[in-house]
Amino acid sequence: MDLYYMPGSAPCRAVQMTAAAVGADLNLKFLNLMAGEHMKPEFTKINPQHVIPTLVDGDFALWESRAVCVYLIEKFGKEELFPKCPKARAVVNQRLYFDMGTLYQKFSDYYYPQLFAKAPADPEKFKAMETAMGLFNTFLEGSKYAAGDSLTVADISLVATVSSYDAAGFDLTKYPNVNKWYQLCKSTVPGYDINQAGVDEFKKFFN
Numbered sequence: 696m697d698l699y700y701m702p703g704s705a706p707c708r709a710v711q712m713t714a715a716a717v718g719a720d721l722n723l724k725f726l727n728l729m730a731g732e733h734m735k736p737e738f739t740k741i742n743p744q745h746v747i748p749t750l751v752d753g754d755f756a757l758w759e760s761r762a763v764c765v766y767l768i769e770k771f772g773k774e775e776l777f778p779k780c781p782k783a784r785a786v787v788n789q790r791l792y793f794d795m796g797t798l799y800q801k802f803s804d805y806y807y808p809q810l811f812a813k814a815p816a817d818p819e820k821f822k823a824m825e826t827a828m829g830l831f832n833t834f835l836e837g838s839k840y841a842a843g844d845s846l847t848v849a850d851i852s853l854v855a856t857v858s859s860y861d862a863a864g865f866d867l868t869k870y871p872n873v874n875k876w877y878q879l880c881k882s883t884v885p886g887y888d889i890n891q892a893g894v895d896e897f898k899k900f901f902n
């Protein structure tokens with residue numbers, strides 16, 4: 696399977712950690728977004744939405760990191776990362792959608808215009824990030840992992856996002872449940888070293 700990716704990208708890191716967790720061997724294909732490689736016809740033919748991560752498994756192409764993570768888990772039969780029980784699965788899905796639509800979204804809204812369009816910092820957008828992180832802190836009340844007592848794909852997706860917040864200098868110590876969960880994930884999420892290497896690349900955008 697090929698994975699079009701960039702190491703600094705949080706959604707790509709989530710897919711790489713999931714691959715490590717399920718034992719999937721990925722053929723990594725670096726795509727340089729800064730050089731516009733994602734807009735070349737060779738890539739838009741595979742993914743008309745021109746985003747990474749994009750997985751290619753034979754004649755099947757898939758993007759949206761959380762969908763890719765779930766595909767890998769199902770393909771490799773690692774059910775414990777995406778429980779079948781409807782309620783347990785629903786909580787995992789809620790956390791995944793929260794990550795995509797709120798936690799990661801607020802991060803992108805605040806930092807990306809500054810990093811990639813030299814826009815000034817918007818304090819309202821910073822507050823929205825704080826609200827989102829506060830919500831995640833509340834979800835973690837009395838819960839070891841993001842969706843209960845065991846590690847799931849929700850943790851993998853969320854830790855990719857939270858490590859980007861950390862890399863950007865966002866103060867996680869104000870969110871004690873998040874901070875505790877983050878430390879736990881660092882030592883228990885398979886392939887966390889891959890995430891860390893990508894985070895180190897991502898940090899360079901802030902210099």
Ligand SMILES: N[C@@H](CCC(=O)N[C@@H](CS)C(=O)NCC(=O)O)C(=O)O
Nearest residue numbers: 704705706745746747748759760761
């Ligand atoms: N929700 C998507 C976000 C993917 C995304 O925005 N990827 C960025 C890099 S981090 C990208 O490929 N941007 C290029 C573009 O939008 O054309 C996911 O989780 O996979």
